[in-house]
Amino acid sequence: MLHTVSLLLFACAGLGVVALAARAIASRRLLADGPGDEPERRREHSAPLPSPAVTGALTTPPWPAGRPSSARQSDVMGPIVHLSDLHLGGSPAAASALEAAVAAVPPAALVVVTGDLTNGGRRSELARFDRLVEPVADRLIVVPGNHDRCGDDVGAGLMGGARVDLVTRGGCAIVRVDSTAPHNRIAWLSHGRLCELVIRQVDEALASVRDGRLTVVALHHHVVPLPAEGFWERVSEALHLPNHSELALGTEFLKVLRGRCDLVLHGHRHVPRQFVIDPDAARPLRVFNAGSTTGLGAFRQFDAPAAQLDGGRWVHFQPTPRPSPHLAPQPLCRLQLA
Numbered sequence: 001m002l003h004t005v006s007l008l009l010f011a012c013a014g015l016g017v018v019a020l021a022a023r024a025i026a027s028r029r030l031l032a033d034g035p036g037d038e039p040e041r042r043r044e045h046s047a048p049l050p051s052p053a054v055t056g057a058l059t060t061p062p063w064p065a066g067r068p069s070s071a072r073q074s075d076v077m078g079p080i081v082h083l084s085d086l087h088l089g090g091s092p093a094a095a096s097a098l099e100a101a102v103a104a105v106p107p108a109a110l111v112v113v114t115g116d117l118t119n120g121g122r123r124s125e126l127a128r129f130d131r132l133v134e135p136v137a138d139r140l141i142v143v144p145g146n147h148d149r150c151g152d153d154v155g156a157g158l159m160g161g162a163r164v165d166l167v168t169r170g171g172c173a174i175v176r177v178d179s180t181a182p183h184n185r186i187a188w189l190s191h192g193r194l195c196e197l198v199i200r201q202v203d204e205a206l207a208s209v210r211d212g213r214l215t216v217v218a219l220h221h222h223v224v225p226l227p228a229e230g231f232w233e234r235v236s237e238a239l240h241l242p243n244h245s246e247l248a249l250g251t252e253f254l255k256v257l258r259g260r261c262d263l264v265l266h267g268h269r270h271v272p273r274q275f276v277i278d279p280d281a282a283r284p285l286r287v288f289n290a291g292s293t294t295g296l297g298a299f300r301q302f303d304a305p306a307a308q309l310d311g312g313r314w315v316h317f318q319p320t321p322r323p324s325p326h327l328a329p330q331p332l333c334r335l336q337l338a
């Protein structure tokens, strides 16, 4: 009995030391990042994590299903397929799952992949990704995730060094945002980062989008608080570590997007979620987390121009669909920006 108690005390003390060390490393990494991140670095280092930017995110009444969507899908040529968190190289099943997913993509669909293409950021993993997505390469949009920054740092080249850019495909404008940062080189420092400069660049990109285009913002990290969903996420939350937190400037980011954008597509957290901001406005802003496509065996598809932007629909691409409550048709939860 005494032995067990001693072991428990030792384990708790060890966890505390690890947490303190992690916080110190995280702080040092924030201070050591490149010169271009100065305003953001100061803000993240000096300020505690903000209180939740969204109130009642998971408890407010859902937006009524079947509400007519805005008319902005009129000039979109085909469906939009959202993939994320493929983690190629993380398990033998990931590659076969991605192959099956690509085979299930309908012709002419735009394919948006919101990061963590690879598990270890290795060139060999990215080469495998390139081979597997070759059938849809001409309509593929990718952004880097934190895992892509590890190893060989293949994520650094996915957007050619830009933090923000604008791509136009099939009548759809896609603003790509790199929410990763140098601290992601350490695998478990997985949180993302935005700075005022990036938000300003997104603002400028949106200003250049032609009126009437369906507009999508794609990034890896989540912009609103999400519940801790695993042991380490709960540990990080309890210890107030940033690893699993939403983007620190998520609210400011959404305020720039509202009224000017239709879809925010992201990943990072492996459980799918769906929200709507300003549901009664002429142009609601919908936020979708794809979850881990290869883990779920399913992806969301937004059909346009008959657009089902209100929730998309899940396409199961494995021979035997995996039962999951997260893949059932879900109403959008209404978000109120603080």
Ligand SMILES: [Fe+2]
Residues within 6 Å of the ligand: 116, 145, 146, 147, 190, 220, 267, 268, 269
């Ligand atoms: Fe991630």
